[in-house]
Amino acid sequence: xxxxxxxxxxxxxxxxxxxxxxxxxxxxxxxxxxxxxxxxxxxxxxxxxxxxxxxxxxxxxxxxxxxxxxxxxxxxxxxxxxxxxxxxxxxxxxxxxxxxxxxxxxxxxxxxxxxxxxxxxxxxxxxxxxxxxxxxxxxxxxxxxxxxxxxxxxxxxxxxxxxxxxxxxxxxxxxxxxxxxxxxxxxxxxxxx
Amino acid sequence: xxxxxxxxxxxxxxxxxxxxxxxxxxxxxxxxxxxxxxxxxxxxxxxxxxxxxxxxxxxxxxxxxxxxxxxxxxxxxxxxxxxxxxxxxxxxxxxxxxxxxxxxxxxxxxxxxxxxxxxxxxxxxxxxxxxxxxxxxxxxxxxxxxxxxxxxxxxxxxxxxxxxxxxxxxxxxxxxxxxxxxx
Numbered sequence: 001x002x003x004x005x006x007x008x009x010x011x012x013x014x015x016x017x018x019x020x021x022x023x024x025x026x027x028x029x030x031x032x033x034x035x036x037x038x039x040x041x042x043x044x045x046x047x048x049x050x051x052x053x054x055x056x057x058x059x060x061x062x063x064x065x066x067x068x069x070x071x072x073x074x075x076x077x078x079x080x081x082x083x084x085x086x087x088x089x090x091x092x093x094x095x096x097x098x099x100x101x102x103x104x105x106x107x108x109x110x111x112x113x114x115x116x117x118x119x120x121x122x123x124x125x126x127x128x129x130x131x132x133x134x135x136x137x138x139x140x141x142x143x144x145x146x147x148x149x150x151x152x153x154x155x156x157x158x159x160x161x162x163x164x165x166x167x168x169x170x171x172x173x174x175x176x177x178x179x180x181x182x183x184x185x186x187x188x189x190x191x192x193x
Numbered sequence: 194x195x196x197x198x199x200x201x202x203x204x205x206x207x208x209x210x211x212x213x214x215x216x217x218x219x220x221x222x223x224x225x226x227x228x229x230x231x232x233x234x235x236x237x238x239x240x241x242x243x244x245x246x247x248x249x250x251x252x253x254x255x256x257x258x259x260x261x262x263x264x265x266x267x268x269x270x271x272x273x274x275x276x277x278x279x280x281x282x283x284x285x286x287x288x289x290x291x292x293x294x295x296x297x298x299x300x301x302x303x304x305x306x307x308x309x310x311x312x313x314x315x316x317x318x319x320x321x322x323x324x325x326x327x328x329x330x331x332x333x334x335x336x337x338x339x340x341x342x343x344x345x346x347x348x349x350x351x352x353x354x355x356x357x358x359x360x361x362x363x364x365x366x367x368x369x370x371x372x373x374x375x376x
Contacts, residue, residue: 081303083267112270112362151267156361157342158268160298 037162040067051171071120072150074105083151094137098130144168237336241327259349297329
């Protein structure tokens with residue numbers, strides 16, 4: 001092989017190796033950087049009745065999708081020092097909260113807690129609120145702000161606790177007015193807690 | 194010919210050096226991302242508050258190798274590595290090393306109670322945390338470049354430079370090796 005060709009071959013190989021190694025190193029660095037806590041969940045909210053007659057109980061569901069590789073403490077975490085997942089509505093005048101319903105978490109072990117399982121949510125979790133629009137609730141469209149608070153971790157590190165705002169849209173009508181059940185795929189299931 | 198050989202040698206040498214450099218960077222131990230934060234070569238000039246409310250400047254530790262460990266009582270992986278940190282303080286403290294635990298996203302009363310009551314099994318012996326604990330804050334985290342997860346630790350040289358950052362649970366062998374390398 002001519003020296004010039006050999007040189008070109010070795011040089012090209014060196015460049016390819018350099019690029020490949022740089023890409024691997026970049027991917028490892030990138031993978032090591034956790035996102036913001038608020039970025040690892042997406043939330044969708046649903047209301048069980050449309051419209052909501054005054055005096056009638058209805059439910060709201062917040063479906064929380066948690067990014068793959070992450071988990072959050074359940075509402076009843078394994079230890080008192082762990083921060084539970086909570087849902088807190090800021091109720092407008094005329095609305096009442098009967099109950100917040102949280103599903104049971106799953107006991108899982110993690111590399112940082114190999115002997116003690118932690119009670120967590122991962123994947124998708126549906127949190128519910130039982131609410132009533134009372135006589136004093138304003139008629140028409142109303143937004144109910146809700147705060148989802150959670151603390152998430154992956155297999156190695158934890159993200160600080162964070163509060164994520166969620167909103168419920170309800171249409172309030174007079175007592176006794178017709179209303180329709182909505183989202184049976186969510187609300188027909190009996191909530192577990 | 195000589196020129197070709199020289200050029201070829203230079204190219205190969207360059208590749209080897211570059212591969213070596215990036216290979217070190219990519220060789221993070223599992224369970225803890227490491228790396229030199231390029232923008233943070235000098236440790237930031239920060240002032241923590243201790244649990245009595247007194248100022249504790251990071252610069253007051255100059256001359257010592259310091260491992261600043263951002264942790265929280267609410268953080269399970271942070272708790273998990275505390276026995277390693279206690280053992281390191283015990284072993285390397287007399288050689289000019291200190292841990293500095295910066296409790297973050299936490300309340301002073303929780304931290305105070307925690308450090309005085311929670312025992313850790315260190316080599317079969319029940320021990321309390323044996324290193325200085327201060328309160329972190331968002332401002333301090335920002336000066337360190339922002340915390341990307343907890344625990345996060347920074348290894349600081351005797352002359353106040355950030356030698357390494359560790360995101361997530363520490364790998365015991367790696368941190369011991371790194372600290373010994375600074376002593």
